[in-house]
Amino acid sequence: MVRAVTWLRYSLGVAHLVIGPLLRHVDGSTATVWVETSDPCTVSVVAGEERVSERTFTVHGHHYALVDVPVREAVPYQVEVDGAEVWPQEGMERSVIRPVARLETVVFGSCRTSVPHDAAHLISHGVDTLRAYGHTLTVDDGLPDLLLMLGDQVYADEPSAEMIEFIRERRGGSEPVDEIADFEEYAELYRQAWTDPEIRWLLSTVPTAMIFDDHDLRDDWNTSQPWREQMARVPWWKRRVMAGLGAYWVYQHLGNLTPAERAADEVYLKIREAADGAEILDAFAERADADPTTSRWSYSRDYGGTRLIMLDTRCARHLVPGERSVLDSSEWAWLEEQVNGGQELLLVGSSVPVLLPAGIHHVEAWNEALADGAWGRRWGRWSERIRQAVDLEHWAAFRRSFERLCTLLAGSGSTVLLLSGDVHYSYVAKGKDVPVYQLVCSPIRNPLSRTLRLANIIAQFGVASLFGGLLARTARLPKPPFKWRITNGPWFSNALATLTFPDGVPEARWYSPTISDPPQLSEISRVPLPGRPG
Incomplete structure (x- = not known):
C-alpha cells in the first residue's frame, strides 16, 4: 500500500521520499531521522505515541528535513509526507528506533563504490558487504547500536557508468567529464549510493555516524601544500570543493550532530530560514576549505564509560612544509580536551590509519623528511611527486x-x-606496553586487484619492513613514541567489522560477503582485545 501511494504521489508530482529515512544521531532519549524529499513539505515521524513534524529546508533546489524524536524504548516508526504514510515500503521489514545509552555492538568500515550488482560488477568490485549485511540483518537478531562509516561513502572522482551517463546527459562534455562537478551531481551520487532497498532499510534502522575521506571529494585531497596549489589552478576545482563540502554538510555532517548542536549551528539556522540556502551553504563551504579553523567536522559522543571521537583528518590539515600537521591548532586543542576526560574506553575514528605496518610507516616518514628538504631541494621535489x-x-x-x-x-x-579504513585491506595492530590498538576495515566494496594485493604484501609487509627503518635512519628521524606490530591480517576481501564487548572485554570480528543469492556474510577473523597493556 505504501509503495502504491509513493508511486501515485510521484506520478502526480506530489512530495515523496527521494532518500531515506536515515537514522542518524541516537542517544538514550532522542533519535534523529534524516530525509530528502522531492518537494517542499512537512515530514512527520510517528514512533509509538510520539509524533514529531518538521518542515523541509531547501538547498540548490533539493529539500531536506531532520526530525528529532523522543525515544524511551524500542519501537517501530513510520514516516509521513504531508500526512500520507511513505515509509516503511511494502514488502520491507519494519524500521525501528531504539535508545542507545551504552554501546554493545558497533559495526564499522570504509570505502564503498556504488555500482550495480550484476555479474560483471561482482567480478570487478566483488559483493557489496553493506548490501549483504542489510540482507542478513533483522530486527529480531539483536541490532547493532551504531554503524560507523569511516570515509569514502561516495566516490566523487570514480563515478559509476550510471553516474557518468547522468553527468553527460546533463552537461555534455564540459569539464570534468568523468567526475562530479556541482551540488546537483553530488545529490544524484548520494541517491545512487543510498537507495538500494536493503541498504535503505539498514540505514533506516541502525544509527549511523560518518566522516569523510579523500574520495568523498577527490583522491589525495589535501595530501600536501603543492597538491592544493596544483588543484587551485584547475578551473573547475573551486566549484567542486564547494559542492563536495556543501553536500557533505547536508548528507552526512548534519546527522552527526546532536539536536542541541544543530540548534546552535548558525549555518543551519540561516539555511532553514532561507527560501533556498544555496548561497549560504556555498559561502560556508568555500570558507571551510580556505580556512579550516572556521569550521569543525570532528565530533565526539559519550556512551556510558565509552567515548567515541570521530576525527577530521582531511579538511583540518595544516600543510605548510616543515609545519605539516594532520590537525590544525584548533583541532588539537579540541582533541586533547576529548581524550583527557577519564573514560574507560576511547573509540577514535580516523579515516586514515594511525598505526601502519612498521616498514611503510618509516617509508612515509622518510618521504616527508625529504619533501621538507632533508636531502636538498632536488630530492624534495622528487619526494613530493612520490608522495602524491x-x-x-x-x-x-x-x-x-x-x-x-x-x-x-x-x-x-x-x-x-x-x-x-582507507588502505583497502584489513588488519589489527597492537602497541607494545600501551593499551592502544589499531583496527582497520577496508573496503566495504572496492577491492584491490590480485596484482595490487601482492604488491602491497611485498611493499608493505616485505621490502618496506627490511628497508623502512634504514631509510628513516638516513634522514635522522627519531624513534616513534612506542613500538607496535601487526598481530592479525592483512585481509584483502570486501568486509565489515564488528566490535562487541562480551563480559566487558572488547572483541573484533571481520566478515566478508559470499557470492550467493541472497548474499550472506562469513566470518573471516575474530580477535579478542584485552583492555590492558601487553
Whole structure:
C-alpha cells in the first residue's frame, strides 16, 4: 500500500521520499531521522505515541528535513509526507528506533563504490558487504547500536557508468567529464549510493555516524601544500570543493550532530530560514576549505564509560612544509580536551590509519623528511611527486602529528581502539606496553586487484619492513613514541567489522560477503582485545 501511494504521489508530482529515512544521531532519549524529499513539505515521524513534524529546508533546489524524536524504548516508526504514510515500503521489514545509552555492538568500515550488482560488477568490485549485511540483518537478531562509516561513502572522482551517463546527459562534455562537478551531481551520487532497498532499510534502522575521506571529494585531497596549489589552478576545482563540502554538510555532517548542536549551528539556522540556502551553504563551504579553523567536522559522543571521537583528518590539515600537521591548532586543542576526560574506553575514528605496518610507516616518514628538504631541494621535489603518486599521506607522513597523537593516547589512562579504513585491506595492530590498538576495515566494496594485493604484501609487509627503518635512519628521524606490530591480517576481501564487548572485554570480528543469492556474510577473523597493556 505504501509503495502504491509513493508511486501515485510521484506520478502526480506530489512530495515523496527521494532518500531515506536515515537514522542518524541516537542517544538514550532522542533519535534523529534524516530525509530528502522531492518537494517542499512537512515530514512527520510517528514512533509509538510520539509524533514529531518538521518542515523541509531547501538547498540548490533539493529539500531536506531532520526530525528529532523522543525515544524511551524500542519501537517501530513510520514516516509521513504531508500526512500520507511513505515509509516503511511494502514488502520491507519494519524500521525501528531504539535508545542507545551504552554501546554493545558497533559495526564499522570504509570505502564503498556504488555500482550495480550484476555479474560483471561482482567480478570487478566483488559483493557489496553493506548490501549483504542489510540482507542478513533483522530486527529480531539483536541490532547493532551504531554503524560507523569511516570515509569514502561516495566516490566523487570514480563515478559509476550510471553516474557518468547522468553527468553527460546533463552537461555534455564540459569539464570534468568523468567526475562530479556541482551540488546537483553530488545529490544524484548520494541517491545512487543510498537507495538500494536493503541498504535503505539498514540505514533506516541502525544509527549511523560518518566522516569523510579523500574520495568523498577527490583522491589525495589535501595530501600536501603543492597538491592544493596544483588543484587551485584547475578551473573547475573551486566549484567542486564547494559542492563536495556543501553536500557533505547536508548528507552526512548534519546527522552527526546532536539536536542541541544543530540548534546552535548558525549555518543551519540561516539555511532553514532561507527560501533556498544555496548561497549560504556555498559561502560556508568555500570558507571551510580556505580556512579550516572556521569550521569543525570532528565530533565526539559519550556512551556510558565509552567515548567515541570521530576525527577530521582531511579538511583540518595544516600543510605548510616543515609545519605539516594532520590537525590544525584548533583541532588539537579540541582533541586533547576529548581524550583527557577519564573514560574507560576511547573509540577514535580516523579515516586514515594511525598505526601502519612498521616498514611503510618509516617509508612515509622518510618521504616527508625529504619533501621538507632533508636531502636538498632536488630530492624534495622528487619526494613530493612520490608522495602524491603512491599516496604517502597517512599519519606517518605527518610525523610530528603522529608522535603527538601517540603520546596523547598512550598517556590518556584509557584503553584506545583506533578505527580506520582507507588502505583497502584489513588488519589489527597492537602497541607494545600501551593499551592502544589499531583496527582497520577496508573496503566495504572496492577491492584491490590480485596484482595490487601482492604488491602491497611485498611493499608493505616485505621490502618496506627490511628497508623502512634504514631509510628513516638516513634522514635522522627519531624513534616513534612506542613500538607496535601487526598481530592479525592483512585481509584483502570486501568486509565489515564488528566490535562487541562480551563480559566487558572488547572483541573484533571481520566478515566478508559470499557470492550467493541472497548474499550472506562469513566470518573471516575474530580477535579478542584485552583492555590492558601487553
